[in-house]
Amino acid sequence: MTELDAGLVGEQIAESGQIAEPTGRGEIGRARRRKEDARLLTGHTRWTDNLQQPGMLQVMFLRSPMAHARITRVDVSAARDLPGVLAAFSGQDFADEQGSLPCAWPVSEDIVIPDHPPMAVSEVRYVGEAVACVVATDRYRAADALEAIEVDYEPLPAVMDMHDALTPDSPKVHESGNKAFSTTITSGDVEAAFRDAPVVIDRTYIQQRLIPSAMEPRAVLASTDGDTFTLWSSTQIPHVLRVMLAVTTGIPEHRLRVIAPDVGGGFGSKLQVTAEEVLCLLLTRRLGRPVKWSESRTEGNLTVHHGRDQIQHIRLAAEADGRIRGLRVELLADMGAYLMLVTPGVPMLGASMFNAIYKMDAYEFACTGVFTTKMPTDAYRGAGRPEATYAIERVMDELAAELGIDPLEARRRNWIRHDEFPYTTISGLTYDSGNYEAATDRAMALFGYDKLRAEQADRRDRGDPVQLGIGVSTYTEMCGLAPSRLLGMANYGAGGWEHGSVRMLPTGKVEVITGTSPHGQGHVTSWSQIAADALGVPFDDITVLHGDTAVAHKGMDTYGSRSLVIGGVAVLKACEKVKDKARKLAAHLLECSPDDLEFEAGAFKVRGTGASRTIQELAFAAFTAHDLPEGVEARLDSDATFDPDNYSFPHGTHLCAVEVDTETGMVKIRSYVAVDDVGKVVNPLIVEGQVHGGIAQGVAQALFEEAVYDADGNLLTATMADYLLPSAADLPAFTTDRTETPSTGNPLGVKGVGEAGTIASTPAVVNAVVDALRPRGVRDVQMPCTPERVWRAVQGTRGGVRS
Amino acid sequence: MPRITITVDGIRYEEDVEPRLLLVHLLRERLGKTGTPIGCDTSNCGACTVMLDGRSAKSCSVLAVQADGCDVVTIEGLGADGALHPMQRAFHEEHALQCGYCTPGMVMAAIDLLRDDADPSEETIRHGLEGNLCRCTGYCNIVRAVKRGAQEMGQGVRTP
Numbered sequence A: 001m002t003e004l005d006a007g008l009v010g011e012q013i014a015e016s017g018q019i020a021e022p023t024g025r026g027e028i029g030r031a032r033r034r035k036e037d038a039r040l041l042t043g044h045t046r047w048t049d050n051l052q053q054p055g056m057l058q059v060m061f062l063r064s065p066m067a068h069a070r071i072t073r074v075d076v077s078a079a080r081d082l083p084g085v086l087a088a089f090s091g092q093d094f095a096d097e098q099g100s101l102p103c104a105w106p107v108s109e110d111i112v113i114p115d116h117p118p119m120a121v122s123e124v125r126y127v128g129e130a131v132a133c134v135v136a137t138d139r140y141r142a143a144d145a146l147e148a149i150e151v152d153y154e155p156l157p158a159v160m161d162m163h164d165a166l167t168p169d170s171p172k173v174h175e176s177g178n179k180a181f182s183t184t185i186t187s188g189d190v191e192a193a194f195r196d197a198p199v200v201i202d203r204t205y206i207q208q209r210l211i212p213s214a215m216e217p218r219a220v221l222a223s224t225d226g227d228t229f230t231l232w233s234s235t236q237i238p239h240v241l242r243v244m245l246a247v248t249t250g251i252p253e254h255r256l257r258v259i260a261p262d263v264g265g266g267f268g269s270k271l272q273v274t275a276e277e278v279l280c281l282l283l284t285r286r287l288g289r290p291v292k293w294s295e296s297r298t299e300g301n302l303t304v305h306h307g308r309d310q311i312q313h314i315r316l317a318a319e320a321d322g323r324i325r326g327l328r329v330e331l332l333a334d335m336g337a338y339l340m341l342v343t344p345g346v347p348m349l350g351a352s353m354f355n356a357i358y359k360m361d362a363y364e365f366a367c368t369g370v371f372t373t374k375m376p377t378d379a380y381r382g383a384g385r386p387e388a389t390y391a392i393e394r395v396m397d398e399l400a401a402e403l404g405i406d407p408l409e410a411r412r413r414n415w416i417r418h419d420e421f422p423y424t425t426i427s428g429l430t431y432d433s434g435n436y437e438a439a440t441d442r443a444m445a446l447f448g449y450d451k452l453r454a455e456q457a458d459r460r461d462r463g464d465p466v467q468l469g470i471g472v473s474t475y476t477e478m479c480g481l482a483p484s485r486l487l488g489m490a491n492y493g494a495g496g497w498e499h500g501s502v503r504m505l506p507t508g509k510v511e512v513i514t515g516t517s518p519h520g521q522g523h524v525t526s527w528s529q530i531a532a533d534a535l536g537v538p539f540d541d542i543t544v545l546h547g548d549t550a551v552a553h554k555g556m557d558t559y560g561s562r563s564l565v566i567g568g569v570a571v572l573k574a575c576e577k578v579k580d581k582a583r584k585l586a587a588h589l590l591e592c593s594p595d596d597l598e599f600e601a602g603a604f605k606v607r608g609t610g611a612s613r614t615i616q617e618l619a620f621a622a623f624t625a626h627d628l629p630e631g632v633e634a635r636l637d638s639d640a641t642f643d644p645d646n647y648s649f650p651h652g653t654h655l656c657a658v659e660v661d662t663e664t665g666m667v668k669i670r671s672y673v674a675v676d677d678v679g680k681v682v683n684p685l686i687v688e689g690q691v692h693g694g695i696a697q698g699v700a701q702a703l704f705e706e707a708v709y710d711a712d713g714n715l716l717t718a719t720m721a722d723y724l725l726p727s728a729a730d731l732p733a734f735t736t737d738r739t740e741t742p743s744t745g746n747p748l749g750v751k752g753v754g755e756a757g758t759i760a761s762t763p764a765v766v767n768a769v770v771d772a773l774r775p776r777g778v779r780d781v782q783m784p785c786t787p788e789r790v791w792r793a794v795q796g797t798r799g800g801v802r803s
Numbered sequence B: 001m002p003r004i005t006i007t008v009d010g011i012r013y014e015e016d017v018e019p020r021l022l023l024v025h026l027l028r029e030r031l032g033k034t035g036t037p038i039g040c041d042t043s044n045c046g047a048c049t050v051m052l053d054g055r056s057a058k059s060c061s062v063l064a065v066q067a068d069g070c071d072v073v074t075i076e077g078l079g080a081d082g083a084l085h086p087m088q089r090a091f092h093e094e095h096a097l098q099c100g101y102c103t104p105g106m107v108m109a110a111i112d113l114l115r116d117d118a119d120p121s122e123e124t125i126r127h128g129l130e131g132n133l134c135r136c137t138g139y140c141n142i143v144r145a146v147k148r149g150a151q152e153m154g155q156g157v158r159t160p
Helices: A006-016 A037-041 A139-146 A190-194 A238-249 A275-287 A297-303 A385-403 A407-412 A436-447 A449-462 A484-489 A523-535 A563-590 A615-624 A684-703 A756-776 A787-795 B023-030 B086-093 B103-116 B122-128 B140-154
Strands: A057-063 A069-075 A085-090 A130-136 A150-155 A179-187 A199-210 A219-224 A229-233 A256-259 A291-294 A307-318 A324-336 A362-371 A466-476 A498-504 A510-514 A542-545 A597-600 A603-606 A612-614 A638-642 A651-661 A667-677 A735-738 A778-781 A800-802 B003-008 B011-016 B049-052 B055-058 B071-073
Touching: A037 B086, A037 B103, A057 A139, A057 A275, A057 A297, A069 A130, A085 A139, A085 A275, A130 A139, A130 A275, A190 A307, A190 A324, A190 A362, A199 A385, A219 A275, A229 A238, A229 A275, A238 A256, A238 A275, A275 A291, A307 A385, A324 A385, A385 A407, A385 A466, A385 A756, A385 A778, A407 A436, A407 A466, A436 A449, A436 A466, A436 A651, A436 A667, A436 A735, A449 A466, A449 A756, A466 A756, A498 A523, A498 A563, A498 A615, A510 A523, A510 A563, A523 A542, A523 A563, A563 A597, A563 A603, A563 A612, A563 A615, A563 A638, A603 A615, A612 A615, A651 A756, A667 A684, A667 A756, A684 A735, A684 A756, A684 B140, A756 A778, A756 A787, A778 A787, B023 B049, B049 B103, B055 B103, B086 B103, B086 B140, B103 B122, B103 B140, B122 B140
Parallel strands: A057 A291, A229 A256, A324 A362, A510 A542, A667 A735, B003 B071
Antiparallel strands: A057 A130, A069 A150, A085 A130, A179 A362, A199 A307, A219 A229, A219 A291, A307 A324, A466 A651, A498 A510, A498 A638, A597 A603, A603 A612, A651 A667, A778 A800, B003 B011, B049 B055, B049 B071
16 A cells, blocks of 8 residues: 555546547537546545544533523533533623624515524523534544533523414513514516416425534534634635624734635535634634634534425416416515524525426515524525426416416416526516526426326326326526625625636646635636636646635635626626736737737737737746836736626426335335536536436425424434435436527536536426326425335325325 | 554554544644544544545544554545546536535545445435535536546546
8 A cells, every 4th residue: 555646646636637538629528637636536635534633622511401591501621620621601601792693684674683692691592502522632532521501491492393483372472572574576467366366376385404414524624823714614605704703703804814625515505604713713713723613413413403394385376277367375485593694585585486497477475583492594405496497387386287288388478488588577577588498398308208108197097006107397496696786686795706817827827716615616726717717727727716715815615606707707798807817918929019910829919920929928027027008007917896786597397206115115216317407518417417416306305305493392303213314225316408598698608507507407307296196186295205205195184194 | 642554645653542533533643644624523424534544434434543554545645646636627617516525525435335336326325425514516417527526536546
């Protein structure tokens, strides 16, 4: 066994990129193998928990076993006396300096944002809330010390059910009551749409609570030299976090550096300002030593924010031929115990999406946010849009069933046709481009739709105990969060621009600095492809820096499928500025007018002559600065900040066939076809990977996952043994393809892709399950569609709704 | 405190360990072998999978004292002669990793399953990887990578 030869591995990796031939002359569109892989495949990783600092101490938190209680006494003295323990603190010890965890999205005038201390001081409101901490020389000493802390609780009633929580005599989570906010948005005459409507579909769906479950548990490392502070965190948002931590802790922003090193997945769960980040910063300030906290998975299931958890009441009014007249949506959204960074904004991200790809005359969306004594909810892959897509796509199937037509026909009669774009929807969004017909036709062909329908009919006729169901989801979503102007109108606390920089190094190599903060998405590879094409430099001559506020000083980070459509475009625009500078320098050196130069294959050429300068030569000329034109600085380096005018609207058609064993309730996915339109594609390999992973998470909501609390507020799914994440054996192979309708909203023509699979797939799967059982009178199976729930639905008992 | 002798990625170590010390913590926090990550506390995720005397084992479920006298290979020591192991290379070629956190364990489990079946079907691969969770890829490309890795390893490439 020998040490890994970095050079040899690098060569292998570099070679492998050549296996996929470019589709054109450029890098964009080419299935480049990832630059990120070598490090990750050989264990040369920098996960936060891998990092060490001289004198570093380990932090552990004692967490509340009670969902709701008054803290009457905390005694940490016995813990402090144990060997290897440097400190132990209760919430009272931080009360004067810990501030309140921020909520950046006050979505309505009536919103109540309760104080949210990072460590509970006098009252706990969910199981897992931190009540004390210890700081010790290592994790084993720290774990021992936690057991020596004594806490007395005076139990208060748990508040678990949203409907109950809103009744006048419900116990209160906060003194202000259990309603966090309520809001209604109306467009068109909804009363008229429903009055005398020939068809009205009225359904209630449950979006179960989910645990995002990034594979890397969270970790935080904080250190100080007495003047400045550095915080490493497993976060998606180093830039947002720096601002928020400065505001929360009072540590001035210019003396705080935040680093997101290698981050092992997020899916929204690391789009947060966490108690542990604040407290580690306060602990390093107090102790003057580096401190690290490494989350256990059980801690994570309890205290990483959860996702979804809504009750959706949806009503659709239609003409007798199936054309939609209007739609009414009433949501109850479980906030959990506090409003975290974007908790109340999550259901509101679905506010404009229930109308989906369909034309209608009237739309009403109402949402009430409810406090309960559970872990707060917040962004989870799709955030608001999977919920909306689920409800409307389920209801479109119900409409089809009501009219006795094919589910795809019900959609065709209502969707926006490709020649109607740009199209302003009833909820006020303008979809720039799309072709729902093309994506659907392609999906049906790949799926063998008619043949499967024939098989379904045959199984029904034969009374086969294993029934076939076919599920449809023709989705769109709004992503690329987001135009700053629109975020301002939505009362969000920040903008949605993104920043990119390009440094041209003296040797002709290139550093791209991005404000996006990848954690698995392959930005280093894709941004290299964008810059390689724009600058005409080799892919391998580009490096991409990110995730450190001292290196990438401006950024809005990575979430909401925003990185390519905003951050990638910012990189492109910075490259264009580099070229503008280089053109002036080239004209000077070649003694011609800038207008006489054409840029091709990385060089400025004087039209009609052989004279040229490569961009690398110009970078060196700028470096030596021996012969610069008047008023030109000695650098080609450039920055750009891009703020889009509109959201991004990927779309597609997902088709799912399931076999449902009516005797056991077991659901098996027989085939799954996804045809997505994400506009132009920079790297098809990475796009396909995003779609695969997205579908898997959506299927997981449909069939497997649910965070379950008991009536007392104990989380019953606190471990991976109890919370069922699908393994390779639980999922099928997915057939994926794309149609390509370029976005008109950015110069790359790209659309977001990170969340599309998750948004599309959940209703496709559940529609398939219900479709299999519809002849038996089943019209809903509550998610996740476990064998027990499916079996009960077949039996016509609890868990399924019969018509 | 018990003293153990353990070989990790070809280097022999003698360590005094608490009886309760987990092998994964020995690797990560005493020996600096941070290439092996921890993803859960119930041995469900498989991220910490290493080779223990030639077979895959979840190093969070093994006490360091149980590994006394054992030979451990981690993701850091997998490549022979400074090159990538064919399975590592196959994961790269097939884009079988995104965030990369499950990857060390997934690669180890993949190599181990080939010992029982050198030319596995898709179903065999999926069942063989049941103890290793990935949240990013939906497993499609992992399955492809294991097939490719199996082919390349079948072509006379030595396995550790």
